[in-house]
Amino acid sequence: MARVIGEVMTRDVVEAHRETPFKDVVRLLDQHRISGLPVVDDDDKVIGVISETDLIHHRIVRPVRLAARRFSLSPLRLSTRRAAAVPHTRTAQELMSSPAVTVHPEQRIADAARVMERHGVERLPVVDEEDRLIGIATRRDLLRIFLRTDDEIRREVLGTAVARLPRVSARGVAVSVRDGVVALQGAVEQRTDILLAVRLTYRVDGVAGVVNGLNIRATPGSAGPPSSQAEPGDGHH
Incomplete structure (x- = not known):
């Protein structure tokens, strides 16, 4: 917190x-x-x-x-x-x-x-x-406060930002920190989970920046994970 x-x-x-x-x-x-x-x-x-x-x-x-x-x-x-x-x-x-x-x-x-x-x-x-x-x-x-170690920041990101994601999404998120810059990697269920993870990470004291490497998890039978750039309604019929 x-x-x-x-x-x-x-x-x-x-x-x-x-x-x-x-x-x-x-x-x-x-x-x-x-x-x-x-x-x-x-x-x-x-x-x-x-x-x-x-x-x-x-x-x-x-x-x-x-x-x-x-x-x-x-x-x-x-x-x-x-x-x-x-x-x-x-x-x-x-x-x-x-x-x-x-x-x-x-x-x-x-x-x-x-x-x-x-x-x-x-x-x-x-x-x-x-x-x-x-x-x-x-x-x-x-x-x-802003002189916190990378390990301290990582533990708080995991305990607050990632922990507040839906359980399935949280399991797919990996966190690393270097010089106060947090890198989020992995796959989550929804675009809103990505936005929530980034926003909550920025709220952790000592975070100097966030590198977002999260994407949306592929669903069974799909050709691959949906592009994070795609908007609802895009695509061909």
Whole structure:
């Protein structure tokens, strides 16, 4: 069975609040050796996320732009001394990226990994049905799942994807795995069994790809297995 975020998330979350000062945010990141943290309101609902990138952007880029506007200069022409003289952003609410990209504990790990990739984030706050913070999942947490051995993946494919096929079809399926790519070989009873086997295999954590070598078993008296390309109604009368 595919694993879910609730199984790998960290429940002891380092967090900031709206009014947390810049220096305290930096101190939290350094003390806990993390590269980002969620920001919550007084009801523990996630309102944003702060990353090291956010801190660098607000501590350096934004002051330079503000000072450049003040002195009618381009950022490149503004001296470091003048930039340093401009007041810096001071609270977590001003530093954070918002709205936060979040996930729920029952979401599949593979789906969460796609969310991370799509939004270009390194961590996902995990929230309950009321959007309250209950954990956090990092890219490292998710990668541990995708570093499963080929033997582990093969056993799960056999125990879930193949096992859910009709008994006659399941007996005809052989599974091999190399570098996370699953090869399905053999003959099954129906086209729908092929589609089901491929779909369920893709849902197994750690599967990087599926090579479909399944075909439809020949029936007694037929010249051979029906082509997997044939559609109902094809052929000559």
